[in-house]
Amino acid sequence: MARTVKPEEFAARRGEILQAARRLVFTKGYEQMSIQDVLDYVKISSGAFHHYFDSRQALLEAIIDHIRQESEKPLLPIFHDPHLSAIEKLQGFFDTLDRLRSANKADIIQLLRVWYTDDNAVVRLKVDEAVLAQRAPLLNAIVQQGIQERSFSLSYPKKAGEVILSLLQGMSNTHARLLLSLEHESDEQPIIDEIISTHAAYMEAIERLLGAPDHSLYRADISMVDTWVQAIRKSKNPA
Structure with missing residues (x-):
């Protein structure tokens, strides 16, 4: 039996x-x-x-599916908070992702060394597809709220979530490449400057996409980037 x-x-x-x-x-x-x-x-x-x-x-x-579910949980309270404006929700979305990454720096640095290899190409593609399917509708709802609040103005609001996520993916890929390059470069400052300017450029692109006020979204500063530089140094020279 x-x-x-x-x-x-x-x-x-x-x-x-x-x-x-x-x-x-x-x-x-x-x-x-x-x-x-x-x-x-x-x-x-x-x-x-x-x-x-x-x-x-x-x-x-x-x-x-497990990655998708884990990434969704901390974001939903922001999207469903009736007291937040559209810009506050969008910034909250970015802040939450940054906070989750910052809380797991050591694991993320270890992951980056493998994540962008050919051995994970299939997984990367499927994760990107799952994230797009999960988050684009949520971002589109924020965009619609912003249009109603007159803080956003754009021609194709139903495509905004998809475009924002594409921009974020591009920024993430660039940041990952720059962070990993810190392991091989003795002069860190040009890389730090590039990380900061990359973040600013992508945030500006998202603001222009949405027709949002200039500098309505946060830009990374040197103190934020320095925490990642320190984490990279520590991973290279563990105590």
């Missing part, structure tokens, strides 16, 4: 496998990760693994 597994036990074990696979993706890269790596990490059999996931592809889809 087959053993009956309680739903909470099933969810807990599935979550354990999922977390192990996610860590392997973030350290080895998806293309280098095998199911056997997951089995060895969690210490389970192939049969046990396939009780929770039909295939490596199903595991990848679960990882992407």
Whole structure:
């Protein structure tokens, strides 16, 4: 007679496998990760693994969905706060993402070294698609609120969320490249200046897209960037 597994036990074990696979993706890269790596990490059999996931592809889809759900939770209170203006919500959106990244600097720096390799190209694409599907409607709702408040004025409001996310992705990619270059350059100041100017340029582009007032969105300053420089230094020379 087959053993009956309680739903909470099933969810807990599935979550354990999922977390192990996610860590392997973030350290080895998806293309280098095998199911056997997951089995060895969690210490389970192939049969046990396939009780929770039909295939490596199903595991990848679960990882992407887990990332999507995690990234959504801290953002929803901002979008649904009736007391915030559209500009305050948009800035709150950016602030929350910055705060989450700042709280996990060491892990993010470690991840960046693997994330932009070819071994994670598929994962990056799928994460980008999931983020776009999740966040574009939320940003579009903010844009509609801003139009009603007369703080935004644009020709294609239904496309605004998609365009904003595309800009943010471009900025994120550039910042990642610049941060990683700090590991190989002795003169940090030009890189720090480039990070600051990149952030300012993208924020200005978003303001112009929305027809928002100049400097209505925050620009990164040297103190903010310096915390990342210090984190990069620490990761190169751990105590």
